[in-house]
Amino acid sequence: MxxxxxxxxxxxxxxxxxxxxxxxxxxxxxxxxxxxxxxxxxxxxxxxxxxxxxxxxxxxxxxxxxxxxxxxxxxxxxxxxxxxxxxxxxxxxxxLSGDQRAELTEALLDATAEEFDDDASVRIYGRAEDQELLEELLEEYDGFEYDGEFDCLGGVVAESDESRVRVKNTFDSVLDEVWENNLREISDRLFEQ
The missing domain is CATH 1.20.5 (Single alpha-helices involved in coiled-coils or other helix-helix interfaces)
Incomplete structure (x- = not known):
């Protein structure tokens, strides 16, 4: 090779x-x-x-x-x-006006009067526009006197120094209570699904 x-x-x-x-x-x-x-x-x-x-x-x-x-x-x-x-x-x-306002205001005033002793001096406050109505209604209550205005829709606020009680029976307070107690039903009726 x-x-x-x-x-x-x-x-x-x-x-x-x-x-x-x-x-x-x-x-x-x-x-x-x-x-x-x-x-x-x-x-x-x-x-x-x-x-x-x-x-x-x-x-x-x-x-x-x-x-x-x-x-x-x-x-x-x-x-x-x-x-x-x-x-x-x-x-x-x-x-609300006329008899309807007078009846409702009187009913609230009656309920308020039950909260005070018979001999108590009670000062009543209410809506300025209701002064005449309140003064007229108060003629039926001994010791009760209109003492000025309270910012509300109507009704009464009552105070007494003797018992140191303040009662608020206004249309507003009644409406608040009715509204709160029925809010669910009101809502259900308005917004039925």
Missing amino acids: SLDTVVEDIREQARARADEIRDEADAEAEEIIAEAEADAEEIREEILDDAERTIEQEREQKLSSAKLEAKQARLEARRDVLQSVRDDIEQEVSE
């Missing part, structure tokens, strides 16, 4: 080994690329899943917030309607 043949054999072996190394490197590179692509796909899926969860959470939060705002707006509207009804009732009560 000649030196040229040996050199050529070594070159052939080196080329074969280089091809083999190149093939192994290509295979390893393809494996690394495939693993990287699989990792990238897994990361992409995780990111998409996280994004979908975040979107769903935000959607739920916004929906919940919108529902709460709507409920608050509905409650505010109901409060406004109830206040409007209350204002209308107060207006009607303040405008």
Whole structure:
């Protein structure tokens, strides 16, 4: 064998080994690329899943917030309607006149008189516009005297130094009590669902 043949054999072996190394490197590179692509796909899926969860959470939060705002707006509207009804009732009560006002005022005055001893000196206060009516009604009560005005829709406020009692029997106080005791029914009737 000649030196040229040996050199050529070594070159052939080196080329074969280089091809083999190149093939192994290509295979390893393809494996690394495939693993990287699989990792990238897994990361992409995780990111998409996280994004979908975040979107769903935000959607739920916004929906919940919108529902709460709507409920608050509905409650505010109901409060406004109830206040409007209350204002209308107060207006009607303040405008009561004639026999109806006299009868109601007398009934409240009778109930008030029961709270005091027969010999007590009682000062009566009432709505300025009712002074004449109160003075007329008080003629029937010994020891009772009109003593000035009280800011109310009507009725009476009575005080006595002897018993240190103050009785507030005004249209306002009666309306407050009736309103509180019947608010649920009033609301149900106004806002039947």
